[in-house]
Amino acid sequence: MKPTLEMYLILSAVLFTIGVTGVLTRRNALIIFMSVELMLNAANLTLVAYSRFLPDISGQIFVFFVMAVAAAEVAVGLAIIVAIFRQKESVDIDKVNLMKW
Amino acid sequence: MEILQNIVFVFFVLLTVISAGVVVFHKRIIYSAFALLFTFFGVAALYVYLAADFLAASQVLIYVGGILTLIIFGVFLTAKITTLEIPDETHQRYIALIPVALLGVGLFWMIFSAPWDSTLRSVEPTTKPLGKLLLTEYLVPFEVASMLLLAALIGAMRLARFYKKEEV
Numbered sequence: 662m663k664p665t666l667e668m669y670l671i672l673s674a675v676l677f678t679i680g681v682t683g684v685l686t687r688r689n690a691l692i693i694f695m696s697v698e699l700m701l702n703a704a705n706l707t708l709v710a711y712s713r714f715l716p717d718i719s720g721q722i723f724v725f726f727v728m729a730v731a732a733a734e735v736a737v738g739l740a741i742i743v744a745i746f747r748q749k750e751s752v753d754i755d756k757v758n759l760m761k762w
Numbered sequence: 763m764e765i766l767q768n769i770v771f772v773f774f775v776l777l778t779v780i781s782a783g784v785v786v787f788h789k790r791i792i793y794s795a796f797a798l799l800f801t802f803f804g805v806a807a808l809y810v811y812l813a814a815d816f817l818a819a820s821q822v823l824i825y826v827g828g829i830l831t832l833i834i835f836g837v838f839l840t841a842k843i844t845t846l847e848i849p850d851e852t853h854q855r856y857i858a859l860i861p862v863a864l865l866g867v868g869l870f871w872m873i874f875s876a877p878w879d880s881t882l883r884s885v886e887p888t889t890k891p892l893g894k895l896l897l898t899e900y901l902v903p904f905e906v907a908s909m910l911l912l913a914a915l916i917g918a919m920r921l922a923r924f925y926k927k928e929e930v
Contacts, residue, residue, distance in 0.1 A: 665880035686786075695795065695833060702801065709808075732829060739836040740918040741921055744922060
């Protein structure tokens with residue numbers, strides 16, 4: 662029995678849901694970051710699975726762009742987190758309430 | 763042979779899901795960061811199963827070599843010994859379950875209600891067609907992505923640099 666498309670889709674759904682749980686429940690900004698990476702990976706896995714079973718290579722190009730955007734996002738996001746940490750001595754997002762009314 | 767393949771597949775699926783769970787639920791942030799390493803490797807192995815050889819290599823290079831290193835640097839730069847233990851995180855847990863459950867049920871309902879075609883067709887090695895597509899059909903997005911990376915690089919440096927108070 663070969664792995665079917667459903668298996669990959671189910672795996673991506675599980676990964677994505679785990680990522681959403683992380684974003685919603687954790688308060689450490691870095692963990693939220695890692696959860697976002699998990700969700701991006703889940704979406705990438707879906708794209709590659711579709712591209713394998715269609716088969717059309719264009720799906721993998723999109724994965725490539727997602728990776729580029731993820732790299733940019735991590736660089737800027739971590740710079741922001743480090744800057745906030747310098748100011749507040751904390752990465753707890755409940756304490757970062759400057760723009761919250 | 764096929765049994766062995768399936769065993770390895772199940773192993774990588776379990777590795778991915780379990781380490782993803784560790785990332786989200788472990789109390790110590792450094793354990794989360796290292797569990798993320800195994801998730802990325804598991805996903806890279808699944809790319810190999812999906813015959814995406816070039817993407818598997820770039821997954822290891824970009825995610826493990828780049829993004830994870832950055833995240834671990836972030837952990838080192840922000841975690842003090844006293845903040846290694848993240849304080850209680852339960853105040854939202856039960857409320858958060860509602861949207862998570864809705865999302866999960868929705869995704870699974872979608873997966874199980876649609877008819878999927880799982881016939882495997884033969885594919886060639888992907889590096890050559892990927893390179894061709896990137897430099898012909900997707901040339902403009904490719905260049906825009908490089909501009910985005912450059913902008914992110916400069917922006918990150920500007921944000922993370924240490925300024926004295928009067929300099930800002």
